[in-house]
Amino acid sequence: MTKYGYSLPSGHSMVSLAFYGLIIYFIYKNIENKHIKWTLITILSLLIVFIGISRIYLGVHYTSDVLAGFLLAIPYLIIYISTFNKIIMERDKSV
Numbered sequence: 001m002t003k004y005g006y007s008l009p010s011g012h013s014m015v016s017l018a019f020y021g022l023i024i025y026f027i028y029k030n031i032e033n034k035h036i037k038w039t040l041i042t043i044l045s046l047l048i049v050f051i052g053i054s055r056i057y058l059g060v061h062y063t064s065d066v067l068a069g070f071l072l073a074i075p076y077l078i079i080y081i082s083t084f085n086k087i088i089m090e091r092d093k094s095v
Contacts, residue, residue, distance in 0.1 A: 010061045013069030014076075016051040020044045022084075023075045 006072040024044050031091040051072065061069075 007061070008066035009072050010052070010055050011055065011069065012055055013052045013061075013066045014073040016048050017073035018076045020048050021073070022080050025077075025081055037047045051055050079083045 027037055027040050027044075031040070033085050052066040055066050056063055
C-alpha cells in the first residue's frame with residue numbers, strides 16, 4: 001500500500017479555528033470585565049494555535065495542511081458571525 005501524503009486541509013485545525021473563533025467573538029462582545037475577557041481570549045487563541053501545532057508534531061499533517069485548514073475556516077467564521085448578528089438584529093427589531 002502506497003501512502004500518497006497527508007490530507008489537505010487539516011480538519012482539526014479548521015474546526016478549532018471556526019469553533020473557538022466564534023467563542024472568542026462571543027466573549028469579546030459580551031464580557032465586560034477586561035481582565036477576564038482578555039484572559040479567555042488569550043487562552044482560546046493559544047488553544048487554536050496548539051491544536052494546529054499538535055497536528056504537525058504528531059506527524060499527521062504538513063504545515064501547509066494546517067495553514068490551509070486555518071485559511072478555510074476564516075470564511076466559515078465570517079459567515080457564522082454575520083448570520084448570528086443578522087439573527088440578533090432581527091430579533092431586536094421585533095421586540
